[in-house]
Amino acid sequence: MRRRLIAAAAALLLAGCSVQPARQEPPPAKESTFVYARHLVVVTDWDPATSYSNEIVAMQNIYESLTVYNPVTKKASPRLATSWRVTPDGRTWTFTLRSGVTFHTGRPLDAAAVKSSIERTMRSGSGPSYIWDAVENIRADDPLTVTFTLKYPVPLDLVASSGYAAYIYDTAAARDLKAWFAAGRDAGTGPYTIATWKKGKRDELTLKAYRPYWGGWNRPHYTSVKFLVIPDPGEAWQRLLRGEASFVNRLNPALYRRAAGTAGVRTAETPSFQTAMLLFNTASGPLADVRIRRALRKTIDYDGTLRALRGAASPATGVVPEGLLGHLPGRTHKQDLQGATELLAAAGYGPGGRALRLTLTYAEGDEDQRVFVERLVATLAPLNITLVARAMPWDAQWARGKTRGQDIFLMYWWPDYADAYSWFAKVFRSAEETEFNLTYLKDRVADGLIDTLPELTVTDRAAAQRAYARLDRRLLDVQAAAAVPWVVNYQRAYLGGIQGYNDNPAYPEVVFAYDLRPAG
Structure with a gap:
């Protein structure tokens, strides 16, 4: 299963190119935790340049890419880039970046940071870095404009929405980034940042809200995300019934049928x-x-x-x-x-x-x-x-x-x-x-x-x-x-009070927790 959900980032997917950066809003009044029970270990590699496995479920909540795949339009939609244009020969792509974005390190996102992170990913030569093989060079035109010149035409807007190797991150976070990431640190721009990582434990990973997130926290959101590793589907189901889990990504057929008829539980099949x-x-x-x-x-x-x-x-x-x-x-x-x-x-x-x-x-x-x-x-x-x-x-x-x-x-x-x-x-x-x-x-x-x-x-x-x-x-x-x-x-089961969940086939097993409305 390789790497092996992504709830559609509804507000983001529907955003137009005229989106303006959100004002910094006060934190939500109520703290709430989304608990994802899954049958597989979460993290095999913390480096956003080389990550190519299960950690996608966490990293898509920590890091962001220039674009995101929209399963409704079947095209790329804005994420860190608000708009882009391509020359008629398909070999020059220019992206305009969202202003007011900061990394979890506190540094601002700009074109130089985009260039630096993608070039580092390309240099890694790792499995997922091949998505950038067509890129000949990257140029930071000004703080919010970055241009890619390609050796041959590829759909770079889709490439930039990849679930792997398309993350934009702060390459200045540490001198030895590989070791720094391996210790369970991150340098993304997403709504959540790493709170605790317990390698090999059942409560393997907890994320916490990144308060300066460009999307803001003025409306109800989950303020933390916890990942539990529970190989036994029966135990995962019991935890969901007790409210100890918010979401179970996979049940056996008998349990899924039971979930579909259980009050207080929602199911989704896509x-x-x-x-x-x-x-x-x-x-x-x-x-x-x-x-x-x-x-x-x-x-x-x-x-x-x-x-x-x-x-x-x-x-x-x-x-x-x-x-x-x-x-x-x-x-x-x-x-x-x-x-x-x-x-x-x-x-x-x-x-x-x-x-x-x-x-x-x-x-x-x-x-x-x-x-x-x-x-x-x-x-x-x-x-x-x-x-x-x-x-x-x-x-x-x-x-x-x-x-x-x-x-x-x-x-x-x-x-x-x-x-x-x-x-x-x-x-x-x-x-x-x-x-x-x-x-x-x-x-x-x-x-x-x-x-x-x-x-x-x-x-x-x-x-x-x-x-x-x-x-x-x-x-x-x-x-x-x-x-x-x-x-x-996909056959999912989750608490009935959770609103806004959808699967996005381009990001399997990922739940975009920020886009959910917490259960009451």
């Missing part, structure tokens, strides 16, 4: 850009044989999985979910046990052949993944395949995957910004160092197609769609490097 992916080890072990990988894809009971997840999932037609360029409508995947048996027999395995033993890792506390894995174990047993499945904390699962320590890696993926490119650039493109390319595939044909996508998306969307279709078929059908069993439907 489609997402988040796909479940089985990534096969193409480099070593039994799955280096493409016949076995193709057989495994055929063993998956796609329709049965959807029924078992009871509304928490939608059919996946390919790598890219509906709502993004690259989606392939009408394509279906069906279980074919006879075809799987024939492929296994050709490789010397299956009923009557050699026994096959495979290992699979998945996220501890994720009920949907657990249900899927249990069904897959039962499906494979009659085919003379023993699947040894292990639920692991995400950071441990990821660390193991980087060493090729499994045959199958089950995780979620969503785009870094509202564009399908990151599935291919980060999960499937050849790489010398393993990060999220956990199939370990090296395919020069696929790499060449992937590298054409950013520019084609701007210059020839029809050609981009054709490239996505070719990639999907090559990676899933020809190479059989992965299987995509379902697309996640």
Whole structure:
């Protein structure tokens, strides 16, 4: 699940380019805490330049980007930038910044700070920094104007709304920023700042209001945000009932149905850009044989999985979910046990052949993944395949995957910004160092197609769609490097008095706490 919600920042998303900075208002009269109960550890990396995992749920409340994705218009909307313009060739973008914004360090936000933070992120060379690959240079024209010159056209307004690596932060906060961030400090402009961080504890993280926040605190807001790590959905549900949690990001189907009929509890079910992916080890072990990988894809009971997840999932037609360029409508995947048996027999395995033993890792506390894995174990047993499945904390699962320590890696993926490119650039493109390319595939044909996508998306969307279709078929059908069993439907439960919650598919698992109205 990689990194794995974002409630839409309603006031911000609807803001126009004429928005003026808010006056400093007195603090709210009543202190209130939003408690987010989630099944995964929150923080794996505190550095906004390199963060590429679960901490998005906290960091989107601490840091801000130039723009934010608006799921209603399906375009970028103002955030730290109030307006922007682009030249006809798509290679020069100029952003006008919001005035009166300060970092949590007290320093003012200006064009020089934007330039400095993005350049530091680019220099990091980390996984998410690739979003800025098209940038040739950045120029601070005046305190509130910053211009980007690109090597080739990309939709920079969407890039600047990315959930990762687009954060603007104070690079002057410390001499050794990496170490400073690692200690649990921040240098953002968002409505909240870090109050306490207890690494490895259940009450892992608490944020507090940043009082000089440019949006102001004159109307009701949550003044603190607490993140609880509770892998057991039953315990999370009980905490919600007792009012010890405000929001639970994931329940099992039975508990979600119960929540929908419980007084004082609200539920929300929305489609997402988040796909479940089985990534096969193409480099070593039994799955280096493409016949076995193709057989495994055929063993998956796609329709049965959807029924078992009871509304928490939608059919996946390919790598890219509906709502993004690259989606392939009408394509279906069906279980074919006879075809799987024939492929296994050709490789010397299956009923009557050699026994096959495979290992699979998945996220501890994720009920949907657990249900899927249990069904897959039962499906494979009659085919003379023993699947040894292990639920692991995400950071441990990821660390193991980087060493090729499994045959199958089950995780979620969503785009870094509202564009399908990151599935291919980060999960499937050849790489010398393993990060999220956990199939370990090296395919020069696929790499060449992937590298054409950013520019084609701007210059020839029809050609981009054709490239996505070719990639999907090559990676899933020809190479059989992965299987995509379902697309996640978000099923949330939260206290009934909370107003203003909405999911934004571009920021999975993030709740923008500032935009909520506290429960009474």
